[in-house]
Amino acid sequence: MTRPRELPRHLAMHVIAGFGICAATIVIWAATGASTYFWPRWVCFGIGVVLGSEFAMRAAWRYPPGRRRRLAVHIAADAVLAPLEIAVWALSGAGFFWPAFPLAALAIALSLHVWLEFRRPDDRERALVHRVDVLTRTRRGALDTQAAELRRIERDLHDGAQARLVSLGMSLGLAERLLLTDPEGAAKLLAEARTSTLSALDDLRTVMQAIHPSVLADRGLSGAVQALALDVSLPVEVAYDVAGAAPAPIESAMYFAVAECLANAVKHSHARHASVRIEHRDGRLVAVVADDGRGGARVGAGSGLSGVAARLEAFDGELTVLSPGGGPTVVTLEVPCELSSARTLPSSETD
């Protein structure tokens, strides 16, 4: 908003020009004999009205569009009109004070405007209230999802890696005791201990992949979705057309959403073939996951898809499911986002 800065200079030039014209007419009036009727007062009055209107309107326009600007424009108009009427009354002989009537009308119109504007909430205000509602809901959703995730991770670590490390410790302790008396038994326990470390590593790997898959960190969404397609036990066609990288949290959310959809295609839909198409259009990252299974998928309470919807909602994203009985199923995932410059893929360097 640079306009308010320029305003005084503009207005100053207009004021100087106005004064010049007034002075000129007074000079003409004096040069033509200075008649008793001082007519230049009407010229000065006219210029005053023009300058006053300009000043008032410019001042009113500084308010942001909406209710406040509308009221400011109204008040600015009244601020010009009311003195104008009084001035006309004064300049034309100051007889019966007729401006009382138009002034009353202006006052009534202004009160009516104020009442109307404050009676119903402004569009902008309504939009903001709606936004606050959405944010409150999605923030609560995001926090719930996060808390549930943390609980799940804690449980996985407790039941998996931790339990295995405890058993590992026991095997090692026993082996230590048997080392001298029963070397063969000790060797067996040590072999067991090694198996335990492998299982613990397996458990840890599963937990880590569920937090942030390494391939997503390495290759971004494009590579991660390709890797995902290879891991699913059904042929998946991947089309990726995004010139750049979405913010990491959005890529992560998209990745898990696509993973969930593909898992559903395998588990529930009994599909023979699936496809994933990811593109960026109209400022939105859009993923379409389709399969030729038996359909009937829906976003229900406690289902995987409602979890996906909650995850996407945290980014103002949405999920639409089109899945008539008998199939096919088409799940569309959309998240508004800006892209940063394309990341260089290692495969393109080595080709």
Next chain:
Amino acid sequence: MRVVIGEDLALLRDGLTRLLEASGFDVVGAVADAPSVAVLLEREDVDVAVLDIRMPPTYTNEGLKAALAARQRRPGMPIVVLSQFVEQLYARELLQSGEGGLGYLLKDRVANVDEFVAAVRQVAAGGTVLDPKVVAGLLSGASAREPLARLTPREREVLRLIAQGRSNAGIAAGLVLSEKAVGKHINNIFAKLALPPATDDNRRVLAVLTYLQGTPEDSTAG
């Protein structure tokens, strides 16, 4: 046998050095980041390299990139890539050139010292060794395809071991079969998958992998 180690975690780097030296390898360099690995791989006298996939500076997949770059300069340069996670995508990229001398293993496999050392030797000799996890993923991903469904469970077992780089004798020992029976199973598999017969272990692994990764049309054409 001269080996180069690229691993950023000091504990694991020292462990690998100790383990390989104890097994008769000559460790000519053990470094912690991708640029140093690239310098070491320039040396002509390196017989095999063992690289962690995730190293400085970006901690993503430098090891993989270094391996691919080194093999572009020197085709068939034996490299074992180690990782905390195995991805079919990366296995695919490593095997794309169709040359042997490659290993792609989970770091966990180091715990079984004998198997790990055997794998490094096999790769150094030009063989291909894939982690059982990658092979399992390849097989499950391909199971929906028609010709694989026609294999008997025993043939699938044999196929799994071929893809891990085992020789006929190794497969026979693993499944408690005679080598002759293994040979028969392998012939059946190659016939059912319409793969050209191959005698040398590494060529055999690559044929199977090409089949598993590509579409059946591709492999029958080749």
